[in-house]
Amino acid sequence: MIILASNSPRRKELLRLITDDFRVEPAQVEETVESDIPLFEYPKYLARKKANHVFQDGHSNxxxxxxxxxxxxxxxxxGKPKDSDDARRMLKMLSGKIHKVITGCCIISKKKEVAFSQISEVEFYPLTNSEIENYINTSEPYDKAGSYGIQGKGALLVKxxxxxxxxxxxxxVALLNRRLQEFC
Structure with missing residues (x-):
């Protein structure tokens, strides 16, 4: 059985592009990173931490x-904004610039463990204060890293x-699918 160690509705929906045969068991871990981990390795480190926690917590088969x-x-x-001021700060930081989005993944079974990252770049249009306020007034920014969701109204910010x-x-999805094939 495949176990997704995430409660993200977006990840559940995307994993269904690969398989419908999975269960969700969110990892209950503190999302802290050791000080010696390089910045761009944080997502892979946290993915490994989450996968290991769920694997060792009753899913070792x-x-x-x-x-x-x-x-x-x-x-x-x-990360995810603490409040509207934090969301506003992040969106102003991203306005008119290119930033990186890195997703780290870790797949663990009894036989092996594979951890990897995918990097994408996103360029935002220069945002007016009004555009930022309108977006902050939606519910979108508050549960998303960087204070935006490209799959929703955040798409209007992306150049x-x-x-x-x-x-x-x-x-x-495509990279995860290829790596999952190593476990079959």
């Missing part, structure tokens, strides 16, 4: 997939992307 997505700008990882669209949503 299953294939467990852990994931984490980070938005990176100005040498920082932007262009380079890389895997699904990676930006939160799951690099």
């Amino acid at each position: 299953d294939i467990v997939i852990g994931c984490d997505t980070g938005v990176f700008a100005d040498n920082m990882m932007l 262009q992307i380079c890389g895997d669209y699904f990676n930006i949503v939160g799951l690099p």
